[in-house]
Structures are given as structure tokens and as C-alpha cells.
Amino acid sequence: MIKKMLIANRGEIAVRVLRACRDLGIQTVAIHSTADADAMHVRLADESVCVGPPPPRESYLNVPSVISAACVSGADAIHPGFGFLSENATFSHMVEEHGLTFIGPKADHIAMMGDKIMAKKTFAHLGLPIVPGSEGAATNIDKAMKMADEIGYPVLIKAACGGGGRGMKVAYSRLDFVEAYETARRETSIAFGNDNVYLEKYLVNPRHIEFQIIADRYGTSIHLGERDCSLQRRNQKIWEEAPSLVLTQAFRDDFGRKIANAVGELGYLGVGTLEFLYEDGQFYFIEMNTRIQVEHPITEVITDVDIVREQILVAGGNKLSLAQRDVQFRGHAIECRINAENSDTFLPSAGVVVNYHCPGGPGIRVDSALYDGSTVPPYYDSLIAKLIVHANDREQCMARLRRALGEYVIDGIETLIPLHLRLVDDPSVIAGNFDIHFLERTGNGAGA
Ligand code: ADP
Secondary structure (H helix, E strand, C coil): CCCEEEECCCHHHHHHHHHHHHHHCCEEEEEEEHHHCCCHHHHHCCEEEEEECCCHHHCCCCHHHHHHHHHHHCCCEEECCCCCCCCCHHHHHHHHHCCCEECCCCHHHHHHHHCHHHHHHHHHHCCCCECCECCCCCCCHHHHHHHHHHHCCCEEEEECCCCCCCCCEEECCHHHHHHHHHHHHHHHHHHHCCCCEEEEECCCCCEEEEEEEEECCCCCEEEEEEEEEEEEECCEEEEEEECCCCCCHHHHHHHHHHHHHHHHHHCCCEEEEEEEEEECCEEEEEEEECCCCCCHHHHHHHHCCCHHHHHHHHHCCCCCCCCHHHCCCCCEEEEEEEECECCCCCCECCEECEEEECCCCCCEEEEECCCCCCEECCCCCCEEEEEEEEECCHHHHHHHHHHHHHHCEEECCCCCHHHHHHHHCCHHHHHCCCCCCHHHHCCCCCCC
């Protein structure tokens, strides 16, 4: 049994993990950069260790510092949260080499899914529907052009080890292929340190629908249904819902079971998310994330399963505390990502938070690390809070969301609250009628 957890992250996810640890009676060690000495995750933890100066490479991504902090503080496990080191197979391997438990899947599975071409091959082999595309990397322009002709335009050029929507370019015809290919390779090289790209059929009006899975080491793997994350800006999610409005319970049961079985066959351990695009009634797998996701709370509130708790328990060697038949879906949930960004341009905004007032009342959950006087430093991801709303049906959920957004006060910095206030009153959003390009089409972020 895990007794002391080092949480290798910051912000709201560090606080979320800390809460799960406290509920389980596990001691907590926070790490922080010098910019985060007064941060909420540090204040709430039992102990804290400074791991370096503000730039992530020198602190939260500094593997020797993070592992030393765990050893010095006597932690027996490390939870990576999301982002930072959470999908770094070498890190997870090193954690285990030091005799610590990594709260995540085996290093081999992280590496397999981190290579998106390999991930698609693996799940195609296990019988899941895959987005059509190149079977290997598009290593030079001639090969890439040939692949694009075979796939058929429009095609999307993507980073093989991508993330965060970076290194992605669309080519609508042969005429713009060369430029799109070269730009994607350049951006991929800057973002990920190698320029491996691959091609996919570009779906024109899909929804993004993903399934949450969780598996233990004794052969039980279950799904917790889906989340619709179609409302995105620049291929990054900003509003998520569960369940999706386009699936029936019978379909969810059947497709969810297939996914959980595929993951079970791999011998996967822990939580994971299989992401799909959905167009004209068809699902197309695009990637698997091998960590807890930002939007996990909407699944938690409709299933009443504490996903982070289960994640820690299965990593520690326990059996899953529930079977598929125990998973019931109740009502509707929406999460709004409150980023420290201008609502029109999406430019990041740093500063000191003043007049902080958090909404409450029936059906409202706020996951954040903000407090009155807290600093939002310029060095990190702009996600500062998540507003999660739950109700018996979608209409009530939207009404509660409107109320909660109206109550939420975060002064001193710019946030996405004004954008969410627009969305909650938008007739297409109210009707549930949107795809991944909705925000671009409606001019949101056009000023960027
Ligand atoms: P990342 O790992 O960079 O987030 P993903 O493969 O998860 O990349 O894709 C992120 C988003 O990009 C998707 O949610 C979707 O909006 C868009 N996208 C990805 N693949 C395609 C595709 N083949 N056609 C159309 N849009 C796509």
C-alpha cells in the first residue's frame, strides 16, 4: 500500500491528486518551482520540495530533481498528473528503477501510445476503427505526396509524437501540399525535437468523442462511457460534455465494451482515454492518452466514480473496486475550462488574482488552485480552473452553468469566462449542434 505520494505537478491537477491522496490516508509531498512557492498545491501538501527555477525544463520537467525530491522526502510513489512528465516513458521507467511506484501504465505502453503511428496500428490490429492515413512516417516529400494521393485530399499532416494540437497542417490539394508538409515538419521539429510526421484523411466536420477506460493488473478492464470534446480552439478543448448527445445507451455499451476488451488484451494498467473523431455515424480512432485527463471530472460526476482514487489504487496493486455492471450513468455534465487568456484573442494573461469568488450551489464543482491574492505565473499552461456542472438533464445543466458562470469572479487577470458566457447562450450550443470547427466558424478567437 502506498503511504506517501510525491505529486509531480502544479495547479489544479496537483490539488485534485492531493485530495484523492488525503481521502485515501496517503501523505503528500508537493514539488514546486521558485515561482510557485506560495501556490495552493504547496500550501495544502503535508510537505514540499523546491525543485528549481521557474522554467519548466529546470523544475517540473527536471527528472533528476523530481526523483531526488521523492527519495529525500521518503515518498514511495509519484503521481505525474497530466502534461509535464506524465507521458514520458523514460521517466516512468526511472521512477520504477528507484523502487518507487509510478501512478500510470507500464513504460512500454506509454512509449507505444506516444508513437501515434504505432498506437493506430495496435488498435487497428485489435479491431477498432481507425482514421484512414499513412501506415508509417512520411519521411520525404515524394513519399509523402504519394501517400497523400492514395489517402485522397484533404489530408492532415501530423506530428508522430504530437500533443496539444501542435505541428498539424491541412493540405486541401496537391497545390498546397508542399508548403503544408514543410511547415508541419518545421513546427514538429521545434515542438518535439524530431520532425517525424504522418498523414491522415482530414475529416471535415467531425465531433471529438473519447472513451475513458480503467484497468487493473488482474485482467479487469472497464469503460466509464464517453465525453464529447468538440468545442475546441486551435485543436485544443475548452468545453466538454458527458454523455455525448449523439450516442444511444445500447451503442455506448457495445462500443465501450469493445474498447475495454482491446485495452484488456494489451495488458494495460491504469486509466487511459481513447480519442476518436465521429462523422456521419462512424468512429475513427486518432490517439490514446495514457494519463488522467483534464476533463475527467465530468465522467466522475455522471458515474459517481472517483477516477483518481481508482487510478492510485490499481497502480498500488489493488483490484478495481467496481465491475462494468456497477457503472451507471446519471444525468448530464459539462466542464468549462477557465484559462488565463483573453476571451477574444486567446493570448495568455498572467498576474495576481483579486476579488476571487467561486460559484456554488446544487450541481457545481470547481477544480482549481486559485485563491484571492494567488499569482498566475507566465511560465506554465494557462488552465487555471475547471467549472464542472451536473444536473438531471442537459437543459438543467445549461441553466446551472449559466448561473455559475454569472457568479464566478476572477479579477486581476483575463480569463475565458466571457467566452463561456457567450457559448452558453449560443443557439447552436444550446441545441448541441456543433463540431470541432464550430469556434473557428463562428469567429471565436478570430482576433488572434
Ligand atoms: P494532439 O495530440 O496534438 O492533441 P490529436 O490527434 O489528439 O492531437 O488531435 C487534436 C485535435 O485535432 C482533434 O481533437 C481534432 O479536433 C483535430 N484532428 C485530429 N486529427 C484530425 C483529422 N484526421 N481530421 C480532422 N481533425 C483532426
